[in-house]
Amino acid sequence: MRTLLLMGATLALSTTAMAQNANYGPPSEAAHLYDIAVAPSADRIRADIQTLVDFGTRHTLSETESDTRGIGAARRWIHAEFEKISAECGGCLEVIYVSDTISGERRIPEPTDVVSVLAIQRGTMDPNRYVMMSGDIDSRVTDPLNGASDSPGANDNASGMAGAIEAARVLSKYKFPGSIIYAGLSGEEQGLFGGEIVAAHALEQGWEIKGVLNNDMISNISGVDGVIDNSTARVFSEGTRFVETEVEARSRRFTGGEVDSPSRNLARYVKAQADQYMTNLNVMMIYRLDRFGRGGHHRPFNQVGIPGVRIMETHEHYDRQHQDLRTEDGIVYGDTMEGVDEHYAAKLTALNAVTLAGMAGAPPFPSDVKIEGAVRPSAKMTWQAPEKSENLAGYRVHWRYTTEPEWTHSRYIGNVNEWTFDNLVIDNYFFGVSAVAKDGSETPVVFPGAAGRF
CATH class of the missing domain: 3.40.630.10 (Zn peptidases)
Incomplete structure (x- = not known):
């Protein structure tokens, strides 16, 4: 019985870990x-x-x-x-x-x-x-x-x-x-x-x-x-x-x-x-x-x-x-x-x-990053994901006021290739995206358009 209980506990922990991996981002730092x-x-x-x-x-x-x-x-x-x-x-x-x-x-x-x-x-x-x-x-x-x-x-x-x-x-x-x-x-x-x-x-x-x-x-x-x-x-x-x-x-x-x-x-x-x-x-x-x-x-x-x-x-x-x-x-x-x-x-x-x-x-850099949102209440950014990247966990989007020297806000959004910044007017902010590895390693932020292309 003790063995069965331990196996059940292990299975429960594994299920919990899988759920966390599905619902949460990768580490925020590479140890x-x-x-x-x-x-x-x-x-x-x-x-x-x-x-x-x-x-x-x-x-x-x-x-x-x-x-x-x-x-x-x-x-x-x-x-x-x-x-x-x-x-x-x-x-x-x-x-x-x-x-x-x-x-x-x-x-x-x-x-x-x-x-x-x-x-x-x-x-x-x-x-x-x-x-x-x-x-x-x-x-x-x-x-x-x-x-x-x-x-x-x-x-x-x-x-x-x-x-x-x-x-x-x-x-x-x-x-x-x-x-x-x-x-x-x-x-x-x-x-x-x-x-x-x-x-x-x-x-x-x-x-x-x-x-x-x-x-x-x-x-x-x-x-x-x-x-x-x-x-x-x-x-x-x-x-x-x-x-x-x-x-x-x-x-x-x-x-x-x-x-x-x-x-x-x-x-x-x-x-x-x-x-x-x-x-x-x-x-x-x-x-x-x-x-x-x-x-x-x-x-x-x-x-x-x-x-x-x-x-x-x-x-x-x-x-x-x-x-x-x-x-x-x-x-x-x-x-x-x-x-x-x-x-x-x-x-x-x-x-x-x-x-x-x-x-x-880090994983391959986001490519063909674009943004739109003129005369709208929200900004939408898109990018191309690589065809193959074994260590890619997902992407992090970034934004800052135009006068800020560094990126001040970010959010991990998972393995997707577009994101809408609800209630952030494109006129007032700069936006970017980075790719995040499973171990927490990350690319520099890529700014949309030819100006920021790596």
Whole structure:
């Protein structure tokens, strides 16, 4: 009798669980992301930054034959490090070089091979959907054509490169439905050529890159403005898509979307991941493509329609950027290890890792998102669901006042492909939709129309 009672209780619990699964949404958080958020090692990151610094210079025009100095030695070490990580996870990374020869440019006058290193962690269900974390291999001093002088580039940008390597160490221990690319890009200081070459390669291969997280300077906490800050990061993103057509721009003028490009909603996603899974880190979204009048390696991806953001420190120290190593009037110039805070770099690496894992763990993104509701009391949104997605639980709809910087309201609605927002007048709000996995992983919010298309 006792056995029968236990079996009956088990059956009742199973029936209850099935009812709950039918009537309630998936988890609102992916529990494994809490572990990922604390996994990056500050010590390993500092050691990798030091190794990159010890190559003397990583200038794009520097030595390529030596095993101990110059960008050639640096990129071969990065390739070997990715291969080592791959060996530890049973060959889970495909490590490749992507390169082209550049010449006749202001900062690359003579033919020069610009070589980037990519480590690709293939997804288990949706391998052609990618999210990328990038750092820069190269460094420079005051003269952008000086490939001979020592150019340690500790913070700019050995820190971002070390972060990408460490993210690979952490995330290669997991499997995800989507693919992740860990990238070391070259030629950034000479004109963003590495990103341009890799973006072109991605298009040629038909890769569906849903987001690029460009990390450029993630280890400095002491600003030239005198502020010391180890708990804030900046995320830069473009407001409207660079590839927007004239027809799409006209539509956006009447329906909205100036601050809802996929890159901008990717930035919101980064901030939301930090708020949910991390402590003592505030993400400051900057509504600008990059720093005023300056550029970074997410821009070449934006220029071909791939969403991308720049993640970096909040208070820069210009005496440590693009400087010959020297002391003048008591001021020490140069980008050396003295300006590196590895614990802050580990924190920003963790920010990348939870973002990469969240996006790679999510189902396919909603596509062909549309909305209607002019002169009506309610707004109706529709989208296309994928033909096959083993990890899709359903969808979450989002809305906010048009002046709000972040999505303020949401509701899980199940596995449907349309929703009517009763008594929400379309004129007064912005709307979006995200796809939710069975384990709680979720895509960024997709804004309706061409303005928000990922």
